[in-house]
Amino acid sequence: TASSTFNFNAGPSALPKAILEKAQNSMFNYKKSGLSVMEMSHRSPLYEEIHFGALNKVRSILSIPEEFDILLLQGGASLQFAMIPMNFLPKDKKAAYLMSGSWSEKALKEARSIGQAYELSTSKDNKYKSIPNPNVEGVEENTAYIHITSNNTIYGTQWPELPKEFGNQPVFVDASSDIFSQPIDWDHVDLVYAGAQKNAGPSGITVVIIRKELMEKANKDIPAILSYSTHAKGDSLYNTPPTAAIYMLGLMMDWLEEHGGINGIQNINEKKASLLYQMIDESNGFYKGHATKDSRSKMNVTFNLPTEELEKEFLNQAKARGFVGLNGHRSIGGCRASIYNGVPFEHVKKLVEFMEEFKSNNA
Numbered sequence: 001t002a003s004s005t006f007n008f009n010a011g012p013s014a015l016p017k018a019i020l021e022k023a024q025n026s027m028f029n030y031k032k033s034g035l036s037v038m039e040m041s042h043r044s045p046l047y048e049e050i051h052f053g054a055l056n057k058v059r060s061i062l063s064i065p066e067e068f069d070i071l072l073l074q075g076g077a078s079l080q081f082a083m084i085p086m087n088f089l090p091k092d093k094k095a096a097y098l099m100s101g102s103w104s105e106k107a108l109k110e111a112r113s114i115g116q117a118y119e120l121s122t123s124k125d126n127k128y129k130s131i132p133n134p135n136v137e138g139v140e141e142n143t144a145y146i147h148i149t150s151n152n153t154i155y156g157t158q159w160p161e162l163p164k165e166f167g168n169q170p171v172f173v174d175a176s177s178d179i180f181s182q183p184i185d186w187d188h189v190d191l192v193y194a195g196a197q198k199n200a201g202p203s204g205i206t207v208v209i210i211r212k213e214l215m216e217k218a219n220k221d222i223p224a225i226l227s228y229s230t231h232a233k234g235d236s237l238y239n240t241p242p243t244a245a246i247y248m249l250g251l252m253m254d255w256l257e258e259h260g261g262i263n264g265i266q267n268i269n270e271k272k273a274s275l276l277y278q279m280i281d282e283s284n285g286f287y288k289g290h291a292t293k294d295s296r297s298k299m300n301v302t303f304n305l306p307t308e309e310l311e312k313e314f315l316n317q318a319k320a321r322g323f324v325g326l327n328g329h330r331s332i333g334g335c336r337a338s339i340y341n342g343v344p345f346e347h348v349k350k351l352v353e354f355m356e357e358f359k360s361n362n363a
């Protein structure tokens with residue numbers, strides 16, 4: 001049953017129970033309109049309230065200054081990998097990518113299908129166990145923008161703080177797996193994007209926060225649907241938006257507000273992560289963290305057991321106890337506990353207890 005399931009999925013991932021219940025209640029008869037959220041016209045006042053409400057709440061939760069537009073798009077972060085260079089990588093310039101894992105690799109690959117792009121720095125030699133050096137001095141002339149992946153969902157690494165030294169270079173951040181988990185310093189970023197399905201709701205909606213003046217310089221020779229300006233001008237209602245997902249995003253923003261806003265949730269997230277990492281560090285090497293300590297992610301805790309057989313056994317027993325999603329990404333194996341906003345502290349505690357028990361039975 002739902003009450004004995006502990007969801008550590010990497011995304012789509014756990015949503016707060018309170019939100020699922022709220023959504024359930026409003027699903028059949030939203031505000032006594034006789035319509036569910038999924039059945040309304042996206043041009044109706046009833047939906048507009050949901051839509052602009054969600055946009056306002058996102059702005060308020062992340063303290064987004066007026067110089068930025070908030071767009072609610074589709075196509076996931078993967079579409080952003082392509083839209084960014086289509087809009088912002090002219091033929092006579094190059095884009096710089098800080099390589100911290102598979103998602104940075106995918107982002108770079110898409111950029112190269114549009115124009116010229118280079119690796120500004122990479123931690124691949126270190127098997128992406130750490131984040132790379134920002135290599136600010138290495139920024140080439142004629143660089144269009146710098147691209148950073150703030151949290152590496154697969155490897156379980158995260159920039160402890162995003163670099164601030166890039167000066168006037170536009171900085172674009174794939175924050176798919178850590179947006180809404182901590183504050184963002186808007187002085188040093190120009191575009192931040194993320195699918196909602198980890199920290200902020202179901203899949204189907206991509207939040208893009210973009211400095212308005214950037215759009216003036218964007219490539220105009222692209223299809224309207226792929227241009228940021230189109231969506232900014234249309235208040236993200238240029239075409240039919242994923243209305244139900246946007247409704248859920250709004251509920252998540254209310255929930256964050258109730259949990260002390262972005263600082264409140266950051267606090268809770270830090271507590272969850274330290275509990276888990278402390279257990280790993282005090283396990284006498286039975287559990288081994290994948291990431292180097294200075295690059296550890298507060299969202300995705302990746303670890304290995306002494307042997308692959310033990311890992312298999314661990315995952316089997318965990319599954320039988322109601323723990324869901326603890327297997328590592330298929331590309332690197334091992335174990336991974338994703339502890340996004342929707343994962344309660346108590347569930348992390350349960351996991352730590354199980355890990356202790358498994359260790360004492362098998363060490």
Ligand code: PMP
Nearest residue numbers: 076077078103153174176177195
């Ligand atoms: N970037 C990162 C850091 C991710 O974790 C993911 C999804 N796991 C993506 C990009 C791709 O996102 P989507 O599936 O929403 O396109």
